[in-house]
Amino acid sequence: MKELKTDLLVIGAGSGGLSVAAGASQMGADVVLLEGHKMGGDCLNFGCVPSKALIASGKAAHAQAHSVRFGVADTIPQVDYAAVKDHVHDVIAQIEPMDSQQRFEAFGVKVIREYGTFISPEKVQAGDHVICARRIVIATGSSPLVPPISGLDTVPNYTNETIFDLRERPDHLLIIGGGPIGMEMAQAHIRLGSRVTVVEGLKALGKDDPEAASVVLDTLRSEGVDIRENAMIAQVRGTEGAVEVVAENGETHRGSHLLIAAGRKANIERLNLEAAGIERTKTGIMTDDALRTTNRRVYAIGDVAGGLQFTHVAGYHAGVIIRSALFGLPSRAKTEHIPWATYTDPELAQVGLTEAQAREAHGKKLEIARFDYLHNDRAIAERKTKGFVKVMVVKGRPVGATIVGHQAGELINLWSLALANNLKMGQIAAMVSPYPTIGELNKRVAGAYFSPRLFENQTVKRVVRFVQRWIP
Ligand SMILES: Cc1cc2nc3c(=O)[nH]c(=O)nc-3n(C[C@H](O)[C@H](O)[C@H](O)COP(=O)(O)OP(=O)(O)OC[C@H]3O[C@@H](n4cnc5c(N)ncnc54)[C@H](O)[C@@H]3O)c2cc1C
Ligand SMILES: NC(=O)c1ccc[n+]([C@@H]2O[C@H](COP(=O)([O-])OP(=O)(O)OC[C@H]3O[C@@H](n4cnc5c(N)ncnc54)[C@H](O)[C@@H]3O)[C@@H](O)[C@H]2O)c1
Numbered sequence: 238m239k240e241l242k243t244d245l246l247v248i249g250a251g252s253g254g255l256s257v258a259a260g261a262s263q264m265g266a267d268v269v270l271l272e273g274h275k276m277g278g279d280c281l282n283f284g285c286v287p288s289k290a291l292i293a294s295g296k297a298a299h300a301q302a303h304s305v306r307f308g309v310a311d312t313i314p315q316v317d318y319a320a321v322k323d324h325v326h327d328v329i330a331q332i333e334p335m336d337s338q339q340r341f342e343a344f345g346v347k348v349i350r351e352y353g354t355f356i357s358p359e360k361v362q363a364g365d366h367v368i369c370a371r372r373i374v375i376a377t378g379s380s381p382l383v384p385p386i387s388g389l390d391t392v393p394n395y396t397n398e399t400i401f402d403l404r405e406r407p408d409h410l411l412i413i414g415g416g417p418i419g420m421e422m423a424q425a426h427i428r429l430g431s432r433v434t435v436v437e438g439l440k441a442l443g444k445d446d447p448e449a450a451s452v453v454l455d456t457l458r459s460e461g462v463d464i465r466e467n468a469m470i471a472q473v474r475g476t477e478g479a480v481e482v483v484a485e486n487g488e489t490h491r492g493s494h495l496l497i498a499a500g501r502k503a504n505i506e507r508l509n510l511e512a513a514g515i516e517r518t519k520t521g522i523m524t525d526d527a528l529r530t531t532n533r534r535v536y537a538i539g540d541v542a543g544g545l546q547f548t549h550v551a552g553y554h555a556g557v558i559i560r561s562a563l564f565g566l567p568s569r570a571k572t573e574h575i576p577w578a579t580y581t582d583p584e585l586a587q588v589g590l591t592e593a594q595a596r597e598a599h600g601k602k603l604e605i606a607r608f609d610y611l612h613n614d615r616a617i618a619e620r621k622t623k624g625f626v627k628v629m630v631v632k633g634r635p636v637g638a639t640i641v642g643h644q645a646g647e648l649i650n651l652w653s654l655a656l657a658n659n660l661k662m663g664q665i666a667a668m669v670s671p672y673p674t675i676g677e678l679n680k681r682v683a684g685a686y687f688s689p690r691l692f693e694n695q696t697v698k699r700v701v702r703f704v705q706r707w708i709p
Contacts, residue, residue: 246370251278253539253551254376273352277336295428318406379540411492415441438469449641578646586649589637595629606686
């Protein structure tokens with residue numbers, strides 16, 4: 238056994254672990270990084286990056302088939318599914334060097350390509366190394382949750398870890414789960430020429446504002462995706478090419494390929510948390526606001542912490558714990574200003590409270606400002622008029638924003654800034670947006686908040702009439 242001593246041990250080289258390792262090593266800490274599988278973790282290899290690359294192929298195909306309204310004849314797209322997957326892997330390859338072992342070794346990080354297991358509260362074994370660290374960060378991410386569905390162990394199925402390697406286009410993709418993974422994959426595949434059925438046990442896109450989610454679901458349905466809700470799958474049967482899923486309500490759906498997109502489970506099995514005195518919750522590792530586990534020298538960040546599971550959250554967590562682990566400063570992870578977006582077309586984005594949450598929290602103090610894409614000139618020119626921006630406002634400050642429509646994921650950035658800095662609606666309204674941009678929607682929704690105060694206000698009208706009588 239080789240013994241190593243270090244300031245900081247990071248377990249997992251995904252979005253969270255790499256951010257900690259890069260930041261801490263460049264600030265002078267001695268860092269050891271463990272990775273049992275692929276550098277870059279889920280986001281690069283099996284998550285955000287391949288899914289967005291696949292979505293881009295779907296968009297290209299959809300644009301060819303729907304161009305006549307721009308005066309350009311529609312064509313039936315000739316999709317080469319294997320070439321689409323080449324594109325997906327080429328995109329991964331282009332981003333890969335940023336997450337590579339070589340890059341991190343150049344920062345001075347000692348990278349060990351082994352899974353880590355606690356053998357005591359301050360020691361972790363990885364292959365033939367035992368690492369003793371002043372501080373340890375668990376950033377081991379999550380894996381696809383395979384629900385206890387009868388027959389699933391014998392019927393061929395795909396998850397996000399295998400679907401991006403499939404090179405023959407599914408004739409009919411059956412998806413269990415109508416969350417963001419299910420919906421993004423459903424739309425990409427229908428646009429690439431597969432038939433698609435999504436079977437959701439509860440409500441599709443159920444974590445989002447229902448009014449906004451329904452804009453996305455209606456669009457997917459209009460493109461041909463068969464979305465079945467309230468159909469919890471209890472049984473699957475069949476063979477490769479002919480799969481059947483049976484819901485508790487008796488519905489049966491058939492397809493050629495089965496994708497499981499039924500949620501995530503934290504990667505804790507290999508860690509031997511008991512040896513380190515680290516407690517878990519139902520969804521991951523138990524942490525306090527500072528992301529410390531029940532073992533004070535150990536932090537848990539990103540998906541394994543069991544909260545919001547996004548790459549930008551893992552990156553944000555990394556910043557929070559660097560402050561505390563490296564500088565010994567108080568640090569707290571907040572959630573109120575964390576946005577998320579689902580990259581369907583139209584996109585769906587949220588930050589802060591939804592309308593329902595804001596009503597519950599603020600009751601009559603809540604005001605809703607709203608502006609529809611239909612009135613944005615750039616959206617009209619691009620024929621992207623579906624959707625709206627809705628901002629929840631309390632005492633002149635936004636407490637949440639919901640956007641569904643073209644580039645919603647880009648538009649939500651401004652509201653993330655506003656919530657992170659407690660900005661007022663007046664500060665958003667003061668911004669000048671270039672015309673014609675989709676981004677103008679954000680200014681216009683702030684305008685919509687103020688218009689009734691200005692245009693339907695008798696005092697304002699009286700003051701204007703009075704001043705107009707006196708000025709030369
Ligand atoms: C299909 C899909 C699409 C997604 N799209 C988006 C998106 O568009 N935007 C977004 O923000 N998020 C998206 N996500 C979520 C995002 O991928 C995760 O939130 C993010 O990767 C979490 O980062 P992490 O560092 O916590 O874990 P990961 O990136 O998964 O990294 C964990 C790493 O730890 C390693 N590991 C595990 N156990 C051990 C051990 N014991 N020892 C050593 N190494 C270990 C794993 O091999 C892995 O490499 C998507 C996820 C999926 C599945
Ligand atoms: N754009 C993005 O940022 C993005 C994209 C994809 C994934 N992600 C991340 O990955 C996480 C996981 O995504 P997900 O879509 O797998 O999970 P999810 O938990 O959001 O959705 C899973 C869905 O599967 C349903 N389900 C579970 N068991 C079922 C069964 N037996 N039959 C029918 N339906 C069943 C659930 O009711 C749920 O609606 C997301 O919460 C998000 O954090 C993010």
